[in-house]
Amino acid sequence: METVPAKLTQRLVMELDELVKEGWYANRSEAVRDAVRELVEKMRVELLEEAIKKDIEWGLYGK
Amino acid sequence: MASKLTAVSDTGPVIHLWEVGCLKAFKVCGRLFVPTAVESELGKKGGAKRVPGLKVVGLTRKEKDLSAYVSLKYGLGMGESEAITLCKSRKIKMFFTDDLGARLVAERENIEAHGSVGILLRAFREGILGEEEAIKALDGLAGKSTLFITYPLVEEAIRAVKKYSRQTL
The missing domain is CATH 3.40.50.1010 (5'-nuclease)
Known part of the structure; x- marks a missing residue:
């Protein structure tokens, strides 16, 4: 796994720790991983759109 | 080609x-x-x-x-x-x-x-697929294949095919 340095506000860290304390996640890493996974899933259509645009360009005009 | x-x-x-x-x-x-x-x-x-x-x-x-x-x-x-x-x-x-x-x-x-999508468009450009055939296949990608793709994206690809046809007439 790769370490991704990211700065979070104190409030966000506090809320994150609360989720861990309440037993939703085993630790901060697991919670952040889950959040990022959900974000990527949410952005899937946007990523797909980008990929299809590249396909159109390559298919019709690319070398 | x-x-x-x-x-x-x-x-x-x-x-x-x-x-x-x-x-x-x-x-x-x-x-x-x-x-x-x-x-x-x-x-x-x-x-x-x-x-x-x-x-x-x-x-x-x-x-x-x-x-x-x-x-x-x-x-x-x-x-x-x-x-x-x-x-x-x-x-x-x-x-x-x-x-x-x-x-x-x-x-x-x-x-x-x-x-x-890219392969289909490339095949159309190279004359392997005709315009109608390419459009039908693109439409099928959203309608009958297991590929995750949305209709607006397929429509964008179909528009691009039609535009290409007009340009190369």
Whole structure:
């Protein structure tokens, strides 16, 4: 796994720790991983759109 | 137009183009390879034999180790990681996949990646598919294939085909 340095506000860290304390996640890493996974899933259509645009360009005009 | 394109494909485009009855779109390639992991995955869907000119390549021991590493590092399936490894080790610059994750990994490794939509449009441009045939296949990708794609994106591709036709008249 790769370490991704990211700065979070104190409030966000506090809320994150609360989720861990309440037993939703085993630790901060697991919670952040889950959040990022959900974000990527949410952005899937946007990523797909980008990929299809590249396909159109390559298919019709690319070398 | 004779094509000199050399590419490696994973399972996705083969299945999706088969589902829309357009495997001949792979004729855009002069040489098309799939690794054995992809051949195994395709076995369930009638096999790699359906694809014109497709050649199955076995990975060397060293390549298999690298593929396992790629799979573990990026969380990819064996088909995708073997295909990317094949591109890397045999210096093949083109990779066909419909998997977004595999596509991003390939681009990170400086391998150009395109999916079923790109292959269909390329086949249309090269005269392998007619305009109507290409549009029908694109429409089928959203309507009857297992590919994850939205109708607005398919419509964008269809508009691009029609625009290209008008430009080249």
